[in-house]
Every structure is written in structure tokens, then in C-alpha cells.
Amino acid sequence: MKILLAPDSFKGSLSASEIISITGGELQKKYPTVEIISAPLADGGEGSLEAIAQALQAEKINVRVKDPLGRQVSTYYLLDKNSNTAYIELAKASGFSHVGVDADIMNSGTSGTGELIKDASEKGAEKTILFIGGSATNDAAIGIAHALGYRFHDNRSGVLDPLAKNLSLVNKISTSNVLIKGSEHEIIIASDVNNPFHGLKGAAYVYAPQKGADPEEVEELDRGLKNMSGLFRKYFNKDIDKLPGAGAAGGVGGGLSAMFGARIVNGSELIFSLLDIEGKIRNSDIVFTGEGMIDEQTTNHKLVYRLAKIAGSYGKRVYAICGFFDGNKSLKKKLGLEEVYSLAENKDDINESITSAKERLKKVIRKIDLSI
Numbered sequence: 499m500k501i502l503l504a505p506d507s508f509k510g511s512l513s514a515s516e517i518i519s520i521t522g523g524e525l526q527k528k529y530p531t532v533e534i535i536s537a538p539l540a541d542g543g544e545g546s547l548e549a550i551a552q553a554l555q556a557e558k559i560n561v562r563v564k565d566p567l568g569r570q571v572s573t574y575y576l577l578d579k580n581s582n583t584a585y586i587e588l589a590k591a592s593g594f595s596h597v598g599v600d601a602d603i604m605n606s607g608t609s610g611t612g613e614l615i616k617d618a619s620e621k622g623a624e625k626t627i628l629f630i631g632g633s634a635t636n637d638a639a640i641g642i643a644h645a646l647g648y649r650f651h652d653n654r655s656g657v658l659d660p661l662a663k664n665l666s667l668v669n670k671i672s673t674s675n676v677l678i679k680g681s682e683h684e685i686i687i688a689s690d691v692n693n694p695f696h697g698l699k700g701a702a703y704v705y706a707p708q709k710g711a712d713p714e715e716v717e718e719l720d721r722g723l724k725n726m727s728g729l730f731r732k733y734f735n736k737d738i739d740k741l742p743g744a745g746a747a748g749g750v751g752g753g754l755s756a757m758f759g760a761r762i763v764n765g766s767e768l769i770f771s772l773l774d775i776e777g778k779i780r781n782s783d784i785v786f787t788g789e790g791m792i793d794e795q796t797t798n799h800k801l802v803y804r805l806a807k808i809a810g811s812y813g814k815r816v817y818a819i820c821g822f823f824d825g826n827k828s829l830k831k832k833l834g835l836e837e838v839y840s841l842a843e844n845k846d847d848i849n850e851s852i853t854s855a856k857e858r859l860k861k862v863i864r865k866i867d868l869s870i
Contacts, residue, residue: 542765543631
């Protein structure tokens with residue numbers, strides 16, 4: 499009997515690798531003869547590099563770059579010299595984990611992520627796969643672009659700092675010193691977010707409050723995104739207003755699409771392909787997956803939904819473990835899950851379940867009956 503363990507992380511409590519270690523250990527205590535196949539997953543956000551590292555013949559490149567607030571931090575990316583491809587996680591340089599209580603979205607930017615792309619290009623990368631979840635920023639990628647040679651000017655031709663607060667002040671975009679061009683260096687954006695660039699469902703209104711923006715700042719950021727959208731049409735003949743995913747990571751999806759011809763792809767699908775998840779499912783008898791929250795939104799082609807659909811096409815039983823299951827039997831059936839196990843008993847129990855996640859996960863696994 500082969501059991502595939504393919505969870506996403508539980509944000510704020512357990513990494514995908516930790517979930518696999520605990521789940522696999524407890525299952526083998528109950529079922530000593532089972533073979534465990536491990537495949538830690540991610541959806542294009544934090545943890546993506548860890549998920550794909552073992553499957554790639556890639557070198558870990560350590561660098562020092564700017565964090566969202568311009569402070570120097572040590573981080574890394576992966577470089578596959580056989581395919582000249584860099585795998586970069588935006589959160590490693592421009593993620594919320596770097597700012598915490600110091601979060602200041604108006605004075606933040608993505609320059610550090612641009613420095614990672616620049617370093618990779620200088621080391622021979624001709625292609626960058628950029629995982630963009632977990633950002634602390636809302637700068638429409640002008641920070642990334644600035645690090646790669648773009649300059650953004652106000653109406654007096656002064657060069658602006660590439661920060662979110664300056665989006666509405668940009669009047670001119672200078673492209674004369676751009677270091678990489680889309681025809682020479684392909685950028686693929688991996689994201690599971692389909693929000694538009696601006697508007698009530700756009701980057702600022704939906705995600706900026708989670709990054710510390712107050713209502714007035716949200717309105718200002720949205721005005722800035724509208725301004726940048728107009729400039730992208732003027733300078734690059736690129737209309738990103740209706741581009742799905744343009745609002746991902748504070749407008750990074752749209753900004754890179756306009757300025758570098760970047761292509762947006764589904765993050766979990768890309769990782770599934772890199773890890774040959776379909777092959778692993780085909781070679782398994784039972785599949786375990788999961789993520790922090792499973793609810794109605796999961797049916798919107800999120801990781802658990804996609805994995806369960808693939809497994810279902812091969813007639814495999816799929817069990818899910820999550821931090822909290824906000825659903826019922828109908829949702830479970832819609833997702834194609836045999837059973838869902840929740841660490842939290844109800845919404846009021848979520849914080850407690852996060853702090854005691856390891857022990858709760860062990861208890862949940864001990865109760866599972868696979869009838870094998």
C-alpha cells in the first residue's frame with residue numbers, strides 16, 4: 499500500500515515538510531507496511547522554493563538584498579544552470595515576514611526582488627520563474643523594475659523612489675537603461691490569485707488592508723494603480739485592467755506583464771508539473787493533502803481542489819487535513835474528498851490550534867481509519 503502525502507503548509511504554524519514528517523510517522527506506527535511517498539507542495543506563495551528544491555538540479559544562491567523597507571537581508575534563490583532558469587520567491591525578499599510589526603505599506607517596495615532577478619541574470623539566467631505570494635507590498639512592481647534599470651519620474655522629471663506612496667506621482671517612465679528585456683530574459687509569474695489590477699476587487703482594496711493599510715491609504719494606493727495602468731498603456735501599449743492576476747502581490751502581476759512581457763500562470767499547476775504530482779498520484783493508492791483553511795473558496799481551483807480532481811480521475815481516495823474546515827458534507831463531496839480532518843474544532847479555536855498544531859496533528863492522524 500502506497501500513501502502519497504502532498505500537503506501545502508499551514509500558514510503560521512506548520513510547514514509542508516513538518517506536516518509530512520508528523521503525518522508519515524504516525525501513519526507508519528498504525529500501518530507499518532505502508533510505503534510513504536512525500537511531496538511537500540505550495541501554491542506559488544511562501545514555501546514554493548522548499549517544495550521544488552529536491553526535485554530540481556538547482557544550485558542555492560545566497561545573496562543580500564533589500565527587504566520591503568530597504569533594509570539589507572540575507573536570502574536565496576535557486577539557479578538551474580542546465581536550463582539557465584532562476585526560481586525566485588518574492589516573499590524571500592519582499593515578504594511580510596520581513597516587516598511584521600514594522601509594516602509600512604506606503605513606504606515599502608519590491609526592489610529586493612528585482613535585485614534577485616538581476617543577480618540571477620548576471621549569473622547566466624535567461625528565464626525567471628517568480629513565485630509571488632506572501633508580499634508585504636503594493637508597488638505595481640516599480641521596485642523590481644527600478645532594480646532592473648527603469649526609472650519613474652514625477653511631473654518635474656525628478657526621479658521618484660520606487661515605493662507604493664509614489665504610484666500616483668509617476669508621470670513618466672524612463673526605459674533607456676533597462677538591464678533585461680522580455681525578448682532576452684523570460685519572466686513567468688506563478689500565482690493562484692486572479693484579482694484585477696485595481697478597483698474594488700483589485701490589489702489595494704482586497705489585499706492592502708491585510709498588509710496594514712488604513713482606508714485612506716487603500717484609496718490612495720488604488721489611485722496609484724489606476725495611474726500606473728494608464729502609463730503602461732501609454733508606454734508599452736499594454737492594457738492590464740482586465741488581465742487575470744494583474745493584482746497579485748500588490749500589482750506585481752500587472753506591472754511585470756506590462757514592463758517585461760511577463761506571463762502569469764497558475765502557481766499550484768506549475769509546481770504540480772515540476773514535481774510530477776500526477777505521476778506520483780498514479781503510483782499511489784491513497785492520497786493525503788491539505789492546507790490551513792478549507793472552505794468554499796477552495797473550490798475556486800485552489801491547491802486541494804486541483805489535487806483532488808487529478809486523484810479522482812485515477813480513482814484514488816483523497817483525505818484532507820487542515821487547520822480549520824469551514825464547510826459541510828456537501829462541500830466535502832464537491833471537493834472530491836473522502837474525509838476532511840480539522841485541527842481546530844471551531845472558529846474560536848483557531849488561534850489555540852495554531853499554537854498546538856503539532857500535537858493536534860498527531861492526535862488527528864491517530865484517529866484516522868483507512869480500513870487497510
